[in-house]
Amino acid sequence: MAPNAYILSAGVVVLSYACTATSWNFMGGFTGYISLGHAAYFGLGAYGTGIIIRELELPSFVAWALAGVVVAIITVPIGIAALRVRGASFVIVSISFVLILLLVFQGWGSFTGGSNGLVVPRPFPDLMRPEHHRVFFYLFAALLAVMLVLWWAIDRSRFGIGLKAIREDEDKAEALGIPTRNYKLVAYVVSATLTGLAGGMYALWFGDLDPIFQFSILLGSYMVLMALLGGIRNLFGPLVGAVIVGVALEVFKLEFGDTQFHLVATGLLLGLVVLFMPDGIIPAVQAGLRRLGPQSSSIREMTASELAERNAAAGINGDSVFSGGLAAREQSPD
Numbered sequence: 001m002a003p004n005a006y007i008l009s010a011g012v013v014v015l016s017y018a019c020t021a022t023s024w025n026f027m028g029g030f031t032g033y034i035s036l037g038h039a040a041y042f043g044l045g046a047y048g049t050g051i052i053i054r055e056l057e058l059p060s061f062v063a064w065a066l067a068g069v070v071v072a073i074i075t076v077p078i079g080i081a082a083l084r085v086r087g088a089s090f091v092i093v094s095i096s097f098v099l100i101l102l103l104v105f106q107g108w109g110s111f112t113g114g115s116n117g118l119v120v121p122r123p124f125p126d127l128m129r130p131e132h133h134r135v136f137f138y139l140f141a142a143l144l145a146v147m148l149v150l151w152w153a154i155d156r157s158r159f160g161i162g163l164k165a166i167r168e169d170e171d172k173a174e175a176l177g178i179p180t181r182n183y184k185l186v187a188y189v190v191s192a193t194l195t196g197l198a199g200g201m202y203a204l205w206f207g208d209l210d211p212i213f214q215f216s217i218l219l220g221s222y223m224v225l226m227a228l229l230g231g232i233r234n235l236f237g238p239l240v241g242a243v244i245v246g247v248a249l250e251v252f253k254l255e256f257g258d259t260q261f262h263l264v265a266t267g268l269l270l271g272l273v274v275l276f277m278p279d280g281i282i283p284a285v286q287a288g289l290r291r292l293g294p295q296s297s298s299i300r301e302m303t304a305s306e307l308a309e310r311n312a313a314a315g316i317n318g319d320s321v322f323s324g325g326l327a328a329r330e331q332s333p334d
Contacts, residue, residue, distance in 0.1 A: 008133040014246035015140035016202050020219075021226035021238035022147045023194035027187050028224065029151075029232035030160065032167035033086070036220045037094030038195050040101050043214035044071050045196030046203035047105060047112060050120035060123035064200040071196030072189055079188040083181065086170070095217060102215035118209040136205040143201060144239070147194055152235055163187055195223075218263070225270050231280025240281055245269070 002008035024038050048067030052058055058066065082093045105112045112118060124132060154160040162183050165173035174180045203209055213219070226245050230237030245266070252262035277284045 005130040005133060008130060008137065010246075010250045012133055012137050012140060012205060013250070014243060015137060015144060016198060016205075017222065017226060017246045018239045018242035019140060019144050019147060019198040019201070020195055021223050021230075021242045022144060022151065023191055023198055024223040025191075025227045025232055025238045026151060026154070026194065027191035028227055029237075030154070030163035030167060030187055031184055033083075033090055033184070033188075034224060035094040036091055036217060036224060037096070037098035038192070038223055039214070039216050039218075039220040040094075040098040041071055041075065041192040041195040042199035042202070042219060043098075043101060043105065043211070044074065045199030046120075046209050046214050047118060047211075048196070049200035049203045050118045050209055051112070053121055054118075060121070060204055064197070064204060067200045068193050068197045072193040075189045075192040076185070079185045079192070083184045083188060094220075098215050098217060098220060102211055105211040105215060112211065113209075115211070117211070120203045120207050120209060122207055123204050132205075136201070140201060140205075143197065148235060148239075150190075150194075155235065159183065159186075221270075222266070225266065225273070229269070229273050229277075229281060231282040234280065234282045237280050237282050244281075 002011065020038070020042060024035070027038075028034055045067050048070050049060075049064045052063035052066055052070075053060060056063070078097060082090060082097070085093060106115055108114065109116070122132070124135060127135065154163070162173065162178045162180075165176070165178055166180050166183060170180055199214070222245065226241035227238040228241070229244060230239065230241035232238075248265065248269070249262055252265055256262065273280070
């Protein structure tokens with residue numbers, strides 16, 4: 001229904017943001033570990049898809065799935081090392097990994113294309129550009145739907161309860177017998193693999209890969225911003241954040257061209273969210289609706305006449321209730 005191809009392509013970009021923010025939320029939302037380096041897995045998924053197509057000459061979507069497996073395998077040793085630390089140390093480790101990959105993929109020109117980038121063959125070469133955008137709009141929507149269903153299932157599972165216990169107090173969760181190390185590693189691998197699949201889908205759609213963009217800390221920051229903006233504890237929080245941030249970025253780029261104003265606006269938006277809506281837009285709106293609705297009292301108010309009428313309807317004599325309660329009190333050892 002888009003009036004032109006640009007609007008449709010912008011919709012694909014917003015959906016790709018929604019996929020990356022939702023995949024990030026499998027780690028950040030469930031465990032509370034904030035990673036600014038998830039762009040590493042986005043880039044690995046994108047480049048992995050393109051390199052597998054080039055080297056093994058596999059069909060596009062077979063290469064895409066295989067790249068997701070490769071990302072999962074790579075993530076296991078990285079996760080074991082990174083999850084030994086918490087808090088700010090974990091953030092630094094995640095940033096270090098994405099910077100290392102940026103240098104590797106820029107310098108290894110014979111294999112990755114280096115600074116010249118990598119061209120990924122289009123999976124539907126016979127389609128015109130608008131139809132190409134339309135097909136990938138639905139493909140990204142399908143990938144997002146799978147992520148949301150998986151997040152919903154984990155949220156209601158025993159595994160999800162364990163992850164949320166880690167988020168609230170990891171030491172107490174471990175003292176209660178939750179295998180925190182294994183739980184965190186599984187969440188990390190799932191989050192990274194889904195991020196890699198989103199990156200691979202982006203590579204098949206866009207076609208031209210640049211290591212500076214694919215392994216950008218700014219892209220990882222966008223994932224965090226979108227999830228925080230919508231609400232990391234809510235199923236649709238990252239989706240809401242992606243729609244707001246994605247549309248805003250497109251508007252800023254149209255209005256201000258190649259200037260860096262969109263970075264300033266992004267920083268201001270992140271600051272406002274942390275200050276005034278630390279739990280995100282969805283929880284803030286829900287709390288506002290509850291305040292506007294009828295307020296329930298924690299103390300049940302009932303007059304003596306209402307109590308007598310209720311007891312009479314139940315066939316209870318007030319004096320017998322009083323005397324029975326008094327007798328029970330006298331027989332109590334306290």
